[in-house]
Amino acid sequence: MTAIAPVDNSNTVPAVPTKSTSGKAVARKTGLTLGAWIVGLIVFLPIGWMVITAFKPESAAETWPPRFTFSPTLSEFTIVFSGMGPYITNSAIATIGSTILVLVLGLPAAYALSVRPVKRWRDGLFFFISTKMLPVVAAIGPLYILVLRTGLLDSIWALIILYAAMNLPLAIWMLRSFMLEVPSETLEAARLDGAGRIREITEVIMPVVSPGLVSTALICVIFAWNELFLALNLTVTKAATMPMFLISSVPQEGLYIAHLSAAATVASVPVIIVGWIAQRSLVRGLSMGAIK
Amino acid sequence: MAAVTYSKASRVYAKGAVPAVDTLDLGIKDGEFMVLVGPSGSGKTTALRMLAGLEPVDAGRVEIGGADVSGTPPKDRDIAMVFQNYALYPGKTVAENMGFALKMQRVPKPERDRRVREAARLLDLDESMLDRKPKQLSGGQRQRVAMGRAIVREPKVFLMDEPLSNLDAKLRVHTRGQIAELQRRLGITTVYVTHDQVEAMTMGHRVAVLSGGRLQQCGTPRELYDNPVNQFVAGFIGSPAMNLRTAPLADGGALLPGTVIPLPPGLPSGLSEVVVGIRPEHLRLTTKDNPGIPNGSSRLLSGHVILVEELGADALLHVRLDGDSGGDSGGVPGERGGDPVVARAEGRRPPSPGEKVTLSVDPADVLAFHPGTGARIAA
Numbered sequence: 272m273t274a275i276a277p278v279d280n281s282n283t284v285p286a287v288p289t290k291s292t293s294g295k296a297v298a299r300k301t302g303l304t305l306g307a308w309i310v311g312l313i314v315f316l317p318i319g320w321m322v323i324t325a326f327k328p329e330s331a332a333e334t335w336p337p338r339f340t341f342s343p344t345l346s347e348f349t350i351v352f353s354g355m356g357p358y359i360t361n362s363a364i365a366t367i368g369s370t371i372l373v374l375v376l377g378l379p380a381a382y383a384l385s386v387r388p389v390k391r392w393r394d395g396l397f398f399f400i401s402t403k404m405l406p407v408v409a410a411i412g413p414l415y416i417l418v419l420r421t422g423l424l425d426s427i428w429a430l431i432i433l434y435a436a437m438n439l440p441l442a443i444w445m446l447r448s449f450m451l452e453v454p455s456e457t458l459e460a461a462r463l464d465g466a467g468r469i470r471e472i473t474e475v476i477m478p479v480v481s482p483g484l485v486s487t488a489l490i491c492v493i494f495a496w497n498e499l500f501l502a503l504n505l506t507v508t509k510a511a512t513m514p515m516f517l518i519s520s521v522p523q524e525g526l527y528i529a530h531l532s533a534a535a536t537v538a539s540v541p542v543i544i545v546g547w548i549a550q551r552s553l554v555r556g557l558s559m560g561a562i563k
Numbered sequence: 564m565a566a567v568t569y570s571k572a573s574r575v576y577a578k579g580a581v582p583a584v585d586t587l588d589l590g591i592k593d594g595e596f597m598v599l600v601g602p603s604g605s606g607k608t609t610a611l612r613m614l615a616g617l618e619p620v621d622a623g624r625v626e627i628g629g630a631d632v633s634g635t636p637p638k639d640r641d642i643a644m645v646f647q648n649y650a651l652y653p654g655k656t657v658a659e660n661m662g663f664a665l666k667m668q669r670v671p672k673p674e675r676d677r678r679v680r681e682a683a684r685l686l687d688l689d690e691s692m693l694d695r696k697p698k699q700l701s702g703g704q705r706q707r708v709a710m711g712r713a714i715v716r717e718p719k720v721f722l723m724d725e726p727l728s729n730l731d732a733k734l735r736v737h738t739r740g741q742i743a744e745l746q747r748r749l750g751i752t753t754v755y756v757t758h759d760q761v762e763a764m765t766m767g768h769r770v771a772v773l774s775g776g777r778l779q780q781c782g783t784p785r786e787l788y789d790n791p792v793n794q795f796v797a798g799f800i801g802s803p804a805m806n807l808r809t810a811p812l813a814d815g816g817a818l819l820p821g822t823v824i825p826l827p828p829g830l831p832s833g834l835s836e837v838v839v840g841i842r843p844e845h846l847r848l849t850t851k852d853n854p855g856i857p858n859g860s861s862r863l864l865s866g867h868v869i870l871v872e873e874l875g876a877d878a879l880l881h882v883r884l885d886g887d888s889g890g891d892s893g894g895v896p897g898e899r900g901g902d903p904v905v906a907r908a909e910g911r912r913p914p915s916p917g918e919k920v921t922l923s924v925d926p927a928d929v930l931a932f933h934p935g936t937g938a939r940i941a942a
Contacts, residue, residue: 456650459617460712465638465667474663478654 324532332529347533358516369434381446399440449483486552565628565719567591572623585776598767606776643713644722651697658693794937820886838932845928846906878913
């Protein structure tokens with residue numbers, strides 16, 4: 272009888288507590304939403320201010336108190352566009368080139384660490400992520416000498432190779448977690464159906480992995496596009512990238528804020544677009560390993 | 564179409580570990596529907612995967628059609644497998660899924676289409692479904708596509724690894740019949756793995772019961788039910804399970820509360836107790852009109868009903884025998900004397916809980932097992 276009693280209770284006195292808890296739930300939800308909006312606004316405010324400032328004439332850019340009324344102008348953008356041509360080309364080449372390299376190297380690596388794991392695959396996996404533990408600053412000395420001796424100083428090739436090396440560990444981890452999503456039984460079915468290794472990859476694994484491949488590529492694009500430290504130390508003019516262009520726009524005297532804002536806005540646009548496209552698969556790709 | 568033979572086949576996962584499949588000897592005839600059944604960890608799936616080539620054969624041989632295939636890669640064994648989770652290719656349409664093996668064999672497209680459509684018709688898969696992706700199908704439809712993928716290959720052997728376990732109960736019963744019927748029509752040798760003894764009994768021409776990597780018994784469902792070779796098979800086959808309990812020996816019989824059941828004369832000497840097994844339908848409820856001693860040899864067991872499970876056509880009575888302690892031994896049948904026995908009674912007017920009943924049993928229906936080895940003690 273004791274086992275039945277609680278069930279009876281919940282049947283007879285449900286109305287009041289349910290109502291109050293649902294009321295609490297609504298309040299909680301409202302509070303959370305409000306909090307999220309506040310945090311969002313705090314994060315967005317400087318960015319918004321940057322975009323607004325980019326449209327100001329230089330005279331109105333830095334005033335105290337800040338001015339909200341001004342006649343918007345594209346003059347700063349015009350200056351930025353006229354100067355950034357080679358930088359944006361370099362950035363595009365370094366970004367796309369390194370991302371392709373990452374995928375070409377990362378896909379087989381991820382395959383060998385997931386679908387058909389090599390011996391000591393755990394060690395391999397740890398090795399890849401351990402390369403991210405060393406601060407780049409600590410490596411820049413040797414890197415500089417290597418790049419200098421190979422004659423790649425101020426060459427876009429140096430950036431392509433280094434950006435690929437920089438993104439490869441993360442890409443391998445992400446691609447691996449996507450490949451683990453392919454059920455082993457499906458791979459076995461393919462083996463029974465007579466698919467060789469190539470067919471297994473092209474016909475069975477790729478269709479499952481391709482969304483993950485896209486999000487991995489996009490994250491590599493974002494990281495490579497934004498990279499400054501290596502570009503700053505290993506390039507001068509010939510191979511200088513967008514972040515370098517931004518730095519060159521930083522005025523020593525604290526003037527030309529509108530110009531800097533315009534340059535920063537232009538530099539952010541590709542990343543924002545890519546991030547927006549990638550956001551859904553990005554969250555999935557990054558959290559997948561965590562769930563398993 | 565071909566016969567399949569396991570010849571002392573073993574699979575050991577790690578050095579020194581207990582073999583997952585231990586020197587399995589099993590012959591499957593051409594066109595036969597063989598069911599491998601056993602609890603989880605019994606090695607039934609491993610045995611199937613050895614036949615598929617997905618697990619190596621560490622010792623012994625596996626033969627298909629008389630040829631040793633132990634070292635042959637899966638694709639060259641001319642077999643088709645249906646997986647538990649169907650393992651359909653998510654990026655491909657139903658037709659592409661079914662025709663993939665043929666494509667790999669470079670069968671020309673018109674021929675491929677013809678065979679896919681034929682298989683679809685055989686499985687009642689709608690023509691319009693062929694262009695859908697697996698994601699857009701229900702569980703039952705996916706199951707049929709997985710079957711279709713196996714059928715279009717027209718293989719020597721079908722392998723099925725619990726293909727019904729992801730379906731709901733009603734669909735499972737329906738599909739069970741369909742698969743058995745299809746196999747009969749196609750006449751292709753089939754090895755079917757399941758943990759469900761009802762599936763095993765209803766589908767298989769013969770059933771092989773495995774436990775702990777070893778083959779316990781292989782026979783027709785009727786043989787397994789009527790003549791289990793040991794206590795494991797007796798307890799595993801049949802639903803509700805056979806009543807098994809350890810009983811002390813007393814002058815030529817097993818001592819149950821209130822009666823002595825005569826045992827076959829071939830008792831090994833030195834035993835002080837045996838395990839007796841009685842099927843629930845062999846415990847007959849006696850009433851005033853039916854005293855239950857038709858030939859005078861029946862023995863009577865009295866007790867009171869503690870639970871009635873109504874199944875419609877019949878009812879299962881859980882009866883605690885008089886003289887048994889009330890303490891439950893934790894549900895392990897046969898472990899101790901205190902467990903209630905289960906009797907199958909006519910469903911119309913079963914006794915109610917608490918009622919005193921008398922059950923009669925014909926000693927000819929009672930099986931005896933060795934308490935140590937579990938082996939059947941037969942006359």
